[in-house]
Amino acid sequence: NAGVMQNPRHLVRRRGQEARLRCSPMKGHSHVYWYRQLPEEGLKFMVYLQKENIIDESGMPKERFSAEFPKEGPSILRIQQVVRGDSAAYFCASSPQGPKNSPLHFGNGTRLTVT
């Protein structure tokens, strides 16, 4: 009964490199959300996806950030040309239905450090 799986747990990138964060939702869940958390801060919504569709990306920076959830395989959050300000914990969450009716189940997160 695997939960939400995120990898890698820790990721170190130099400024200007690309970061790819992966998320496999819980079995039976087709709704995926990505959040960012800075130290001592709350969770900031980034994007909400269903299979092959971006439903809401209002929290995603317009440049350098993209997300996908293909028909097969995990959801990917991609950050191009990383900067120090991208250093944060990135959490993925999944649910079996949309946000009105079902809570989110979180993965363990990916801690991104940009040097």
Next chain:
Amino acid sequence: QKEVEQNSGPLSVPEGAIASLNCTYSDRVSQSFFWYRQYSGKSPELIMSIYSNGDKEDGRFTAQLNKASQYVSLLIRDSQPSDSATYLCAVNIEGDDKIIFGKGTRLHILP
């Protein structure tokens, strides 16, 4: 701007007492409410969800929702040191596709 507000704390409560955590939200049409617990360096864990006015109890936890006053609270009875964590309030607003989180309240249970 739709917001979820929580007192950042820390809230210090003696072991065995009742801890009361509050959350207010700005949008009157919010419909789904959630409380999460987050230990330092860990991911959020769901404690409870509540969708209608009134109280909902689960073990030592009780969630209270008052949509007219736009607040939701979490009571923890018989507080234990292991309850020391940050508690996050989360809200889904009708017609919106995301769940918004407050910044959390740090709770410290004094042994």
